[in-house]
Amino acid sequence: MSTPENPTPASPAANINVNEKIDQASTTLHQAVDQLSNVARPAAERIVSGAQLASEKLASAKALATEKLGATAEQLNCLQKSAVEDLRASVRAKPLTAAAIAVLAGFLLSRLFSDDHY
Numbered sequence: 001m002s003t004p005e006n007p008t009p010a011s012p013a014a015n016i017n018v019n020e021k022i023d024q025a026s027t028t029l030h031q032a033v034d035q036l037s038n039v040a041r042p043a044a045e046r047i048v049s050g051a052q053l054a055s056e057k058l059a060s061a062k063a064l065a066t067e068k069l070g071a072t073a074e075q076l077n078c079l080q081k082s083a084v085e086d087l088r089a090s091v092r093a094k095p096l097t098a099a100a101i102a103v104l105a106g107f108l109l110s111r112l113f114s115d116d117h118y
Contacts, residue, residue: 091098
């Protein structure tokens with residue numbers, strides 16, 4: 001009889017049976033992991049493919065926005081240069097009128113921003 005203090009050694013046949021069961025369980029577990037891997041692989045590949053496509057679309061949108069922003073900045077720069085040239089031409093054509101407008105604008109701004117209102 002076996003007691004907790006004196007366990008009876010298991011028979012060699014029992015050890016072989018336990019080892020076979022462990023091997024079978026291990027094989028079954030490996031097969032399950034392989035099946036899960038085979039099922040998950042296509043899903044993971046679809047996720048990666050979708051992420052790559054989204055990244056490419058974002059890069060394309062960024063390039064297009066950068067190009068349009070550059071073109072708009074160039075248009076604004078040309079518009080500014082044109083306005084400055086038009087103003088210079090007007091001042092050259094009528095210098096007294098331009099000086100009178102500048103004096104009047106200065107007077108109005110000083111009245112607007114002064115603390116002393118009559």
